[in-house]
Amino acid sequence: MLAKLFKGELSLGETFWKYGIIGLIVLKYITKFFGHLLDGFLQGRTIYNFFFYHFNPIASSKLSILWTLCYISCLLGLAAYSWNIMMAVWRSSANYDKSGILRFLARVCIVGMVGFIWYTVLFRVVS
Numbered sequence: 001m002l003a004k005l006f007k008g009e010l011s012l013g014e015t016f017w018k019y020g021i022i023g024l025i026v027l028k029y030i031t032k033f034f035g036h037l038l039d040g041f042l043q044g045r046t047i048y049n050f051f052f053y054h055f056n057p058i059a060s061s062k063l064s065i066l067w068t069l070c071y072i073s074c075l076l077g078l079a080a081y082s083w084n085i086m087m088a089v090w091r092s093s094a095n096y097d098k099s100g101i102l103r104f105l106a107r108v109c110i111v112g113m114v115g116f117i118w119y120t121v122l123f124r125v126v127s
Contacts, residue, residue: 006084008091015092016106020085021113027081028117031074035121038067078121082114 004010005019041064042050057065089110093103 006088006091008088008093008095010088010092012089012092012096012102012106015085015088016110020089020110023081023085024113024117027074027078028121031071031078031121034067034071034074038064038071041067075121078117082117086110086114 005015008015010019038047041061045054051068055064055068089106093106096103096106
């Protein structure tokens, strides 16, 4: 099924709504959840500042290491999923014959959605 999805062989509606929009939103909130769990250990510092100047894998608590690994894993998973779902929607819309406008809108909306998701995850503006 995933092979069909990423090759663009599923319908445009299913690919766009089920896997594109809903899938991205679920992964975003999972990533934000681990980010909020990690916030308690950041103590007001940025993630970059914390990891490069204050994080010590030997002296840090086990929970901070666990939440760090979960957060980074979710970020990498979200990056891979974002790229693959954009390509899946792009390919699925290329196979869509009924409306050129819907084909164009699906492509523009999925790129915009991925951009918005990454903006909210990296800059933590929307909870």
